[in-house]
Amino acid sequence: MTFSAIVVAAGTGSRAGGAKQWRLLGGMPVLRRSVAALRDAGADPVVVCIPADARQEADRALAGLAGWIAVAGGADRARSVRAGLAALSDQPADRAVLVHDAARPLLPRAVIDALLDALATADAAAPVLPVADSLRRDDQGRVGETVTRDGLLRVQTPQAARVGALTAALDAWPDAVSPTDESEALRRAGLTVAQVPGDARLMKLTHPEDFAMAEALLASTERRITRVGHGYDVHRWGPGGAVWLCGVEIPHDRSLIGHSDADAGLHALTDAILGALAEGDIGDHFPPSDPRWKGAASDAFLAHARDLAAARGGRIVHADVTLICERPKVKPHRQAMRDRIATILELPLHAVSVKATTTEGLGFTGRDEGLAAMATATLDLPE
CATH class of the missing domain: 3.30.1330.50 (2-C-methyl-D-erythritol 2,4-cyclodiphosphate synthase)
Structure with a gap:
């Protein structure tokens, strides 16, 4: 299946100690790993949503890669994705599009293939993992009451949909709040979001210690x-x-x-x-x-x-x-x-x-x- 992709990389990465999309992971910029994984799977084009003043950093991080377009992202995720979709306005409404966090750089090909396969029978799809840890409410710094984890899922990216459906879902979302991800906007629009198996390697680099964990994962898998x-x-x-x-x-x-x-x-x-x-x-x-x-x-x-x-x-x-x-x-x-x-x-x-x-x-x-x-x-x- 032919498809396009949007990589969201317009954040400041404050919790990770700075702009994590430009940081090296295993010797390669985080952003490059995400874009390269999508390009290798056949995404064309890959629209990269970056800070408005970061074109030089993007050019350097993606030097030598073909098939990507940079656009200025927005103040939140939904606005960035809208900017990415605008860059795909010449694509057919039924073309598949995958929206991915740049901060999830260890993207396996199997997850991409599963998402595209799911679009044959569903409006959209997202990779998920079960919740393994016990859940508790915070009680003013103490461990509070138990929250059942039955039926709870950890949702990852990329998330897959059709260009036209995702554009309409985001356009219909109220401006007063921002959806946490594309699947939330798609569900609110009445569309079916199928589950596909996620992957533990698709961890999101959020805190400084996450980079050490990702480096260890790479060291164990990359010769x-x-x-x-x-x-x-x-x-x-x-x-x-x-x-x-x-x-x-x-x-x-x-x-x-x-x-x-x-x-x-x-x-x-x-x-x-x-x-x-x-x-x-x-x-x-x-x-x-x-x-x-x-x-x-x-x-x-x-x-x-x-x-x-x-x-x-x-x-x-x-x-x-x-x-x-x-x-x-x-x-x-x-x-x-x-x-x-x-x-x-x-x-x-x-x-x-x-x-x-x-x-x-x-x-x-x-x-x-x-x-x-x-x-x-x-x-x-x-x-």
Whole structure:
């Protein structure tokens, strides 16, 4: 069955300690996991409802994924879903649509398939789980009376319906209150919402401790490997009054010559990350024949490699750069270089190393004709 999807990601995530949709889970942004699961199941398009000022964050989290559309979400869930449905206004009224919380990133394909199958005989469908824990009322900080759990269900997302039916149900909902989810609005409109089996992995990331639980679930189900990449770059000296090394501008009596800013340290590190990803080299992604990169800051190249790793669900674990030159002296600037690389790669400082050495007067670097850089990057990646 062909279907579309809406992913609600416009919340602030205050209970989770911040905007959880952009946080990494197993090396991949939470939002990306939800969108990728729906795309892999055949959703086209996936409408992503985000905060109005968060397009840059969405572009970065979903870089490399096709078939998604970003729209500004509303003040509550229902308004966000309405915005998502508006983006699907060109779809037939009977087209299936799945509405999903971005904060439920561990979405199994079996749940999606069950929801779509249920639409063959029902107006809508939602995944549910039984309530396992005993229920009590709160009695001013004490454990109060028992509430029977018989007949109670935990309702998850995605929730499935038809575009036209869901639009009409939300339009008919009174503005004074907001439905807790789509199934409530659909039921109020007189439609049948079928149950399909939910999945414990579809837990909603609500509190900070939920991320630790989700990481543990991933670790038990997702096989990962460590890859190491190596990079090497050389630039010759030319006229100038400063040199860029590892993202830091250093006053000098000459400059390095290159199509971009000739930052050999960042070029080597970019190649090291690309090597670990088996994604070619820096020239494949930023060809020197392209005038867009003339004089460009190499920060952008390194950030691109970082984002490629994130798009694969990878995590950069460690970066090590060695600069080989007679001049300038690197040690006075080494801390600033580490700080800059750590900032670009979003790593703790202790995961970044910058070193320098000479060749004791031997070779082109010993003759002070140019500067060389070597780098190693260690990545944790899904197998």
